Amino acid sequence: MKKNYQLPDPKAERNRRNEARRVDFCLEDDLRTLGIGKTYYIRTYGCQANVRDSETLAGMLEMMGFNPVASPEEADISLFNTCAVRKAAEDHVLGEIGSLKPLKQAHPEKIFGICGCMAQEESMVALVSERYPQVDLLFGTHNMEQFPHLLSRVMAGERTIQVESEGSGSVVEGMPVERSRHYKAFVNIMYGCDKFCTYCIVPYTRGKERSRRSEDVIREILAVKAQGAKEVTLLGQNVNAYGKDLGMEDGFSELLREAADTGIERIRFYTSHPRDYRESTIDVMVEHPNVMPALHLPVQSGSDEILKRMNRGYTSSQFLTLYERMKEKIPGITFTTDLIVGFPSETDAQFEETLSLVDHCQFDSAFTFVYSPREGTPAASFEDNVPLAVKKQRLAQLNERVGNYARRNNEAEVGQIRKVLCDGASKKDPSVLCGYSEENRLVNFHSDTAREGDVVNVKITEARSFSLLGEAV
Ligand code: SF4
Known part of the structure; x- marks a missing residue:
């Protein structure tokens, strides 16, 4: 007898996978009154993902009845939403948390919490647990939705250090949000990163790539638009990889098109990875004037050898081809970038290649960094053999070069x-x-x-x- 075989419907399969991982946030009734008459303060370090996470933490706190205040001195609970990308940023956070000790001694009832990327690092959890007794609560990026429960335990007198080393792989929807500005909204489209650039700690602190359902993203954009938002920034560590984990071929272009079709006045997205760029994304930008002609496109280095050691997955000429393509198709587009100097083994000649790339692209601005090893990343095992004085000298030279182009680009704006x-x-x-x-x-x-x-x-x-x-x- 002949059997009827049916090919799986890719869209149905995608929906099934989406549904399987989606979890709805729920706040129990007894937690909704926990903060009545109490106040909170949040200090945010690092990137837009952290800014957006702080908006969610604020949303949860306000749902529990807490009111915002402007400083830890005034607050019953203070949260420090940290960044682990650079060692210097971590040292700064530790310094600030250290300085809270007298305040905690004078007011032991005040609660201090650490969350964000630093809290996902094992070494940091051990350090804070042992040496920073003023910290009552520590939780990471993988269990943010548990924050109200963790806080209730602290308020009941239990020091709570709870970090999930791996996320469940789920995407939590429906978390409350207190946006800092009603006319500008950050909208997460995905979490985590699978790129594993050798210097970067993010894949370890934020976990694997998990995309939100496009329906949930679009619903959020329509909601903020209805509330008066004029600008939406789609957020992800690497937005171009959107939907890959769901088996989508060209997920980001599809999503960007749908987002632009909502009619919101301005759409931006952050951060792009040069490796995953598709022509279709450029087409959406060309066809939709509400997708803003400004792109943050991190290149990191102009040397192919260094890019390879960084595991960036593109060469400088592939980057330049993409850059030229976008300039040609999107008139007036502006570019900003990220650059690292003094990566292990970087020679003078390789640094010169970075300067040449900057000369070619004439970025509007750049976040420039001296390489510093992050414990737990592959590059931390490379010999950090560029002397600090050389790194600093290269950074100064690079900053001067970037600054000159930034000024020149700005001068060309006069009269516009x-x-x-x-x-x-x-x-x-x-x-x-x-x-x-x-x-x-x-x-x-x-x-x-x-x-x-x-x-x-x-x-x-x-x-x-x-x-x-x-x-x-
Ligand atoms: S793409 Fe690379 S630099 Fe960016 S978050 Fe992922 S691992 Fe880090």
Whole structure:
């Protein structure tokens, strides 16, 4: 007898996998009143993923009845949402937590908690447990949704150090969020990273790539749009890999198209990886003017040998081909990047290759770093053989080069009219307003009528090293 074989439907399979890993957040009734009459403070270090996580922590705290205050001195509970990407950032956090000891001694009832990427490092958990008795609560990125329960244990008098070394692989939906700005929203599209660049600790602290269902992402964008958001930034450690874990061929381009079709005024995404870029993503950017013409595209080095040792998965010429392709297809697109100097074995000639790449791309700005080994990463076993003085000298040279192009690019803006999403008064100079242009340039400007959240036409009148000055027109 002839059998009827049916090929599996890829979309149905994807939905099945999505459903299997999706968990809904739930806050029990007895936890909803735990914070009534109490206050909280959150200090956030590091990248946008941490900023977004802090918004979720704030959402949970407010759901429990806590109210926000501006400092640990005023707060009943203070959380330090940490970053582990650089050693210097960790030392800074430890210094700040160390300085809380007198406050804890004077007010033992105050609760101090550490969370975020540092809390996922075994060595850090041991260090904090033993040497920082002022810390009452420590939890990592893999069990953030357990925070209300962990906090209730601390409030009942139990010092709670609970870190899951591996996530369950699930994606938790429906967590509350207290966004810092109503007109700009970060929307996570995926968590974790599978790239394992040899210097980077993120795959160990944030876990494997887990994508959210596109329906959940789009629902969140529509919700923030309905609440007045004008700009959405799609977040992931490596957004171009979106959907790969779900078996999607070209998940990010599909998602970006759907996100753009919601009609939100501005869409950005962060961070891109040069290795996973697809032509279709560029096409979506070309076809949708609400996808902003500004890209953060980390290159890290201009030397193929160093890129290989970093396990970046592309050569400098592949990076440049992508760069040229985007410049050609998206007029006016701006680029920023990340660069590391002094990676193990980097020679003068290889550093010169990085400078040449910078000369070619003339980035608007760059996050530049001196390499420092992160315990537990493959590169930590490489001989860190570039002397610190050489690293510093290369960094200074690189910063000068990047700064020159940034200034030149800004000078070319004088006389242009740019659409700026106003962030309110500038922190540095409250007599002017500030905001970002579509090209993601910081613009300070004068206006008698503009308010935070308005999109304002600004005529650029002056260029500074890392910002522009203008007048609303
Ligand atoms: S892509 Fe590389 S640098 Fe970026 S988070 Fe993943 S491992 Fe780290």
